[in-house]
Each structure stands twice: as C-alpha cells, then as structure tokens.
Amino acid sequence: MGNKVSNFIGHFKTITNHKLLVMKYCFKVGLYKQGILHDLSKYTWVEFSAGVKYYKGTVSPNGIQKIKEGYSKAWLHHKGRNKHHFEYWIDYGLKEEEGLKGMKMPLNYVVEMFIDRMCASKNYLKDKYRDNSPLEYYDARKEYYVMDEGTRSLLEYLLNMLSExxxxxxxxxxxxxLNNSNDKLLY
Structure with a gap:
C-alpha cells in the first residue's frame, strides 16, 4: 500500500511540476490558453492510473507501460488529445502511395512542442539539465519520428538555438x- 501512495504522490508532483513549467514558458511567449490547457489529459483516469502504476520519477511511465504491456494505452490516449505532439498530426497523405506521414503543424503547437521538450528535460534531469539536453534527447530518437519536414526543421532550429x-x-x-505572424502555418 505504501508504494502505491508514494507513486501517487510522486507521479502527481511530477506531472504537476511539468505542467506548471510549461505554463510558465508558454506565458513568456504569449501562449496563455495553451499554457493553461497543456497536458490536462494526464489527470484523466486512463493516463493518471498508468502513471501511478509505472511511476519511477526519472522517466515517463508510458515507456515502462509499453515494455510491460506491449503498448501504452495512456500514451495512445495522450497523443490523441494533445496537439503539441507531432504524433497527433500523423495521417494518410493525399496520394495513395504516400501512406502515413506527418502533417504540417500550426506554429503555435510547434512552439508548445519545443517548450514541452525543454520542460520535460528540466523536470526529469533537474540539476543535470543543460540548454543542450532537449537537443540531445531529440537527436537520439529523431530518425524514428514521422514528422512533416517543415515542422521538423523548425523544431530542430529552436532546439539548436536553445543549445547554442x-x-x-x-x-x-x-x-x-508569434507576435509577427498572422499565418499560424508560416514557417
């Protein structure tokens, strides 16, 4: 029973700290609504219960759920409800031969994705965080990402700018x- 309680508290603190960090940085760039609404689905039963069950405090519980169960119901729920994840934007291309591909994300969601990655690194790495940490995490996985090339380019530009x-x-x-763009797909 003690482990469940400590996992509950630890997971709640981890996701809430992350949410508050993202909100802080979204507010800094003018994305007030996105900052407030960021990751609210993590408090739904399907996501929160998996988070408590697989809580470690240093990695996402969704990855552990995938290892243990073969897939993560929490992740499938999460990425289908949060437009700042590039996985939300995967769809069939307009041409039959294209198959699944990444669609171009609106600028405000690319920015939220960048902020989400920065804050996830801050949240998990704590005092080991450096401005190049989000880029290192991204670089280790990017070859597997199904992402629109323009979206990828902008995300990489921002991650590199943060690092450098x-x-x-x-x-x-x-x-x-953001302040000088009328077109949310302008990039």
Missing part, C-alpha cells in the same frame, strides 16, 4: 515570431 544561444534569446525569438 540559450533560453532567454530563444524565447525572445519565439515571441517575436
């Missing part, structure tokens, strides 16, 4: 892009 120029300049750049 730091958080303050990257967030200032993002805010300027």
């Amino acid at each position: 120029r730091g958080e303050i300049l990257t967030l200032r750049y993002i805010k300027e892009i």
Whole structure:
C-alpha cells in the first residue's frame, strides 16, 4: 500500500511540476490558453492510473507501460488529445502511395512542442539539465519520428538555438515570431 501512495504522490508532483513549467514558458511567449490547457489529459483516469502504476520519477511511465504491456494505452490516449505532439498530426497523405506521414503543424503547437521538450528535460534531469539536453534527447530518437519536414526543421532550429544561444534569446525569438505572424502555418 505504501508504494502505491508514494507513486501517487510522486507521479502527481511530477506531472504537476511539468505542467506548471510549461505554463510558465508558454506565458513568456504569449501562449496563455495553451499554457493553461497543456497536458490536462494526464489527470484523466486512463493516463493518471498508468502513471501511478509505472511511476519511477526519472522517466515517463508510458515507456515502462509499453515494455510491460506491449503498448501504452495512456500514451495512445495522450497523443490523441494533445496537439503539441507531432504524433497527433500523423495521417494518410493525399496520394495513395504516400501512406502515413506527418502533417504540417500550426506554429503555435510547434512552439508548445519545443517548450514541452525543454520542460520535460528540466523536470526529469533537474540539476543535470543543460540548454543542450532537449537537443540531445531529440537527436537520439529523431530518425524514428514521422514528422512533416517543415515542422521538423523548425523544431530542430529552436532546439539548436536553445543549445547554442540559450533560453532567454530563444524565447525572445519565439515571441517575436508569434507576435509577427498572422499565418499560424508560416514557417
């Protein structure tokens, strides 16, 4: 019983800390609604219960659920409800021979995806976090991502900017892009 209680508390703290971090950074760039609504599905039963069951505190419980059960019902639920995940935007191409492909994400969701990755690294790595941490995590997995090339390009640009120029300049750049863009697909 004690393990379930500590997992419940630990998981709740982890997802809430992540949500508050993302909200803080979304607010900094002007994405107020997205900051407030970010990852609310993590508090639904299907996602939260898996999070408690597979809680470790240093990695996502969804990956552990995939190993133990063969798939993660929590992840399938999560990525289908959160537009800041590139997986949400995977669909069949317009031509039959294209098969599944990544669709171009609106700019505001690419920015939220960038912020989500930065904050996930901060949340899990804690004092080991460096501005290049989100880029290193991305680089280790990017060859498996089904993502629109424009979306990929912008995400990589932002991750590299964070790594090379730091958080303050990257967030200032993002805010300027968002404030000067009428077209949310402009990139």
